[in-house]
Amino acid sequence: MTDINEKELLALEAEYCSYGDTVHYIEPAKIFESCEGTWLYDTAGRPYLDMQMWYSAVNFGYRNQEIEEPHNRQLKRLPQLACQYLHKEKILLAAKIARETEKRFGMKGRVHFNVGGAQAIEDSMKLIRNFRGGKSLMFAFMGGYHGRTLGCSEITSSYRYRRRYGHFGSRASFIPYPYCYRCFYGLKRESCGYECVNQFEKLFETEYYGVLDPKAxxxxxAAFYVEPLQATGGYIAPPPEYFAKLDKILKRYNILLVDDEIQMGFYRTGKLWALEHFGVKPDIVTFAKSLTNGLNPLSGVWAKEEMIKPEVFPPGSTHSTFSSNPLGTAAGLATMEYIDRHDLETSVKETTDWGWHCG
Incomplete structure (x- = not known):
């Protein structure tokens, strides 16, 4: 069927493909055939500039040979292996991410791999429930996006992602994100006194607000899921002291801080983890997308040692057939090595003014 034309392909798509994950931005829909750098090419060779770089999955450019070639070498050597077995790239990648995270946040931790960002979020929920004695309720931000599995939909704010699927018993309590340009409270940043933080803190004043048992x-x-900078919600940066103030409240009431870096990690903001801009330490970091520069759906969770050490999170606590697959770990390791070679923190700082946006 290699000689099939575009019209015939679109007819097959209309008859046999689910539209559940497809958006036809124009009619007839475009069929893409190749990619390079920041460009996509349709079957006629016409170029399209990808302004979002595949939801931040290819931060380092389509067909980046420094990442693609190690991936292809792995394909010829050890392309497949059950996730419960060890291979060199898995160990080296986990160690690299754990060490880089410890360097930034000063905490020892471990890395657990899966496939897809939503699955990483699901694994983080398992870690939290296990560590917090089964507690399942979370805080999350209005405008936040953490995936569309049933579990992830509970902490993703848009109701349209839940509407078709019935009642969600552990639906998050959604808190206004500090979007100063369109302040939820109608205030001005210069004079608001961080009212968004004050209102969150107010929830803990009395048991009648439904959050705290003051006697106990x-x-x-159990946790607050955050995107340090909202992605799907509008690429929004918070005011500079917001997360430091929020973190003090969370620590006071023993609520975990989960840093979702799936879209903003891997130097999208000039740091390995976007939360670094704000001087707070997470209990969990989730990541995916540009971990492999889009070559493989490998994802992962970093958690602090006390949450993920084998005595607490033992073998068999979670499993996915393709997690830590060798092609993904090889691409992930190549990505981390690419980052080191090119000193991206320096180059991003030199070519952007990100600090202004966060200030």
Whole structure:
């Protein structure tokens, strides 16, 4: 069927493909045939500039040979292996991410791999429930996006992602994101006194607000899922002191901070983890997308040692057939080596003014 034309392909798509994950931005829809750098090419060779770089999955450019070639070498050597077995690239990649994260946040931790960002979020939920004695309620931001599995939909704010699928018993409590340009409270950043943080703190003033048992000194909520800079919600940066103020409240009430770096990680903002801009330390970091520069759906969770050490999170706690697959770990390791070679933190700082946006 290699000689099939575009019209015939579109007819097959209309009859046999689910539209559940497809958007026809124009009619007839375009069929893409190749990619390079920041460009996509349709079957006629016409170029299209990808302004979002595949939802931040290819931060380092389509067909980046410094990442693609190690991936292809792995294809010829060890392309397949069950996830419960060890291979060199898995160990080296986990060690690299854990060491880089410890360097930035000063905490020892471990890395668990999966496939797809939503699956990394699901694994983080398992870690939290296990560590917090089964607590399943979370805080998350209005405008936040953390995936569309049933579990992830509970902490993704848009109701349209849940509407078709019934009741969600552990639906998050959604808190206004600090979007100063369109302030939820109608205030001005210069004079608001961080009212968004003040309103969140107010939830803990009395048991009648449904969050805290003051007699036990225990909150009903286990964790707060954050995107340091909102991605799908509009590429929004918070005011500079927001997360430091929020973190003090979370620590006071023993609520975990989960840093979702799936879209903003890997130097999208000039740092390995976007949360670095704000001087706070997460309990969990989730990542995916540009971990492999889009060559493989490998994803992962970094968690602090006390949450993920084998005595707490033992073998068999979670599993996915293709997690830590050798092609993904080889691409991930190549990506981390690419980052080191090109000193991306320096180059991004020299070519952008990101600090202004966060200030």
């Amino acid at each position: 000194g225990e909150a009903e909520f």
